[in-house]
Amino acid sequence: MTDLPLRDDLRGKSPYGAPQLDVPVRLNTNENSYSVPEPVADAIGKAVQAELRDLNRYPDRDAVALRADLAAYLGHGLGTAQVWAANGSNEVQQQLLQAFAGPGRTAMGFGPSYSMHPLLAAGTGTAWIGALRDPDFGLTPGAAVAYVEQHQPDVVFLCSPNNPTGTALDPSVIDAVLSASRGMVVVDEAYAEFARPGTPTALALLPAHKRLVVTRTMSKAFGFAGGRLGYLAAHPEVVDAVQLVRLPYHLSSLTQAAARAALAHRDALLVTVDAIKEQRDRIVATLRERGLRVADSDANFVLFEVGGDQRIAWQHMLDNGVLVRDVGLPAWLRVTAGTPSETDAFLAALEDK
Numbered sequence: 001m002t003d004l005p006l007r008d009d010l011r012g013k014s015p016y017g018a019p020q021l022d023v024p025v026r027l028n029t030n031e032n033s034y035s036v037p038e039p040v041a042d043a044i045g046k047a048v049q050a051e052l053r054d055l056n057r058y059p060d061r062d063a064v065a066l067r068a069d070l071a072a073y074l075g076h077g078l079g080t081a082q083v084w085a086a087n088g089s090n091e092v093q094q095q096l097l098q099a100f101a102g103p104g105r106t107a108m109g110f111g112p113s114y115s116m117h118p119l120l121a122a123g124t125g126t127a128w129i130g131a132l133r134d135p136d137f138g139l140t141p142g143a144a145v146a147y148v149e150q151h152q153p154d155v156v157f158l159c160s161p162n163n164p165t166g167t168a169l170d171p172s173v174i175d176a177v178l179s180a181s182r183g184m185v186v187v188d189e190a191y192a193e194f195a196r197p198g199t200p201t202a203l204a205l206l207p208a209h210k211r212l213v214v215t216r217t218m219s220k221a222f223g224f225a226g227g228r229l230g231y232l233a234a235h236p237e238v239v240d241a242v243q244l245v246r247l248p249y250h251l252s253s254l255t256q257a258a259a260r261a262a263l264a265h266r267d268a269l270l271v272t273v274d275a276i277k278e279q280r281d282r283i284v285a286t287l288r289e290r291g292l293r294v295a296d297s298d299a300n301f302v303l304f305e306v307g308g309d310q311r312i313a314w315q316h317m318l319d320n321g322v323l324v325r326d327v328g329l330p331a332w333l334r335v336t337a338g339t340p341s342e343t344d345a346f347l348a349a350l351e352d353k
């Protein structure tokens with residue numbers, strides 16, 4: 001690309017992406033290990049089929065029916081005007097940065113956290129401020145407020161449950177950040193459905209805060225990562241704002257139809273959540289029994305300490321047919337909770353280390 005008139009800030013960069021390797025046990029991208037049940041796949045197929053003759057027409061630009069279905073799923077008194085959808089929550093977050101950040105503005109996050117947040121900032125020309133969580137990966141209201149007051153970012157990302165550490169944030173942190181900031185506060189709840197009982201969602205804070213946005217996805221609990229459907233809930237004016245930057249017809253009629261069919265069968269899809277939580281809790285308990293440090297998890301993955309160079313442990317597990325994630329945290333690795341047999345394979349590969 002050296003000969004191309006590429007943006008200076010993109011020169012020398014590599015595209016983001018976890019390895020997509022063909023190994024027996026893939027536990028590196030927090031997908032849902034359970035494939036779509038046959039009756040649900042049939043229903044999605046019929047819904048998509050019904051759209052095919054109309055593919056000569058553009059889709060509903062505002063995806064109204066899908067947004068109504070998503071609002072009904074979320075509850076909390078939310079309606080269509082408070083929900084927006086796009087091709088994955090990554091695209092939703094990109095649109096938020098396009099609308100509320102961009103050149104001359106800043107976005108902040110508390111690392112270690114989801115690595116796409118700073119990359120989306122870079123792609124939209126937003127300066128990134130990398131604040132830090134506590135050494136035990138927690139985040140207190142006092143520490144968060146100090147960072148926000150010092151930098152006054154235009155957008156603050158809070159991730160709850162946090163990727164890659166797994167733990168949900170106390171709502172007091174979100175409240176404190178909202179009070180201390182003048183910008184938008186985006187709470188990334190990609191893993192909300194996996195939270196341990198009693199874990200509050202930031203959706204409950206929406207009525208009191210116009211600058212709060214909660215992003216969600218169908219990629220994890222719904223097992224719909226390939227369908228690419230993410231969404232947000234916020235004040236209707238936030239939805240109006242992202243519509244200023246979205247591409248017209250960004251959500252294909254096939255995506256809208258497939259997502260609506262999947263939502264209509266949510267009970268059949270979300271049954272996997274309890275099974276996955278069981279495996280997550282089994283991984284946490286087993287690794288702690290083995291004397292490893294493990295972060296508490298409200299998500300479908302577990303961050304654990306390998307006690308040595310994580311790159312060597314990662315390669316060793318890969319050699320044993322188990323792909324986990326090196327998130328770049330020295331001595332720690334992240335594993336997705338999947339099926340019982342995937343947990344067996346992971347625990348065996350790690351023990352054999």
Ligand code: PMP
Nearest residue numbers: 088089090114163190217219230
């Ligand atoms: N947020 C977090 C915290 C994630 O871990 C992920 C997926 N890895 C996403 C958002 C993006 O998910 P999607 O674009 O598939 O909705």
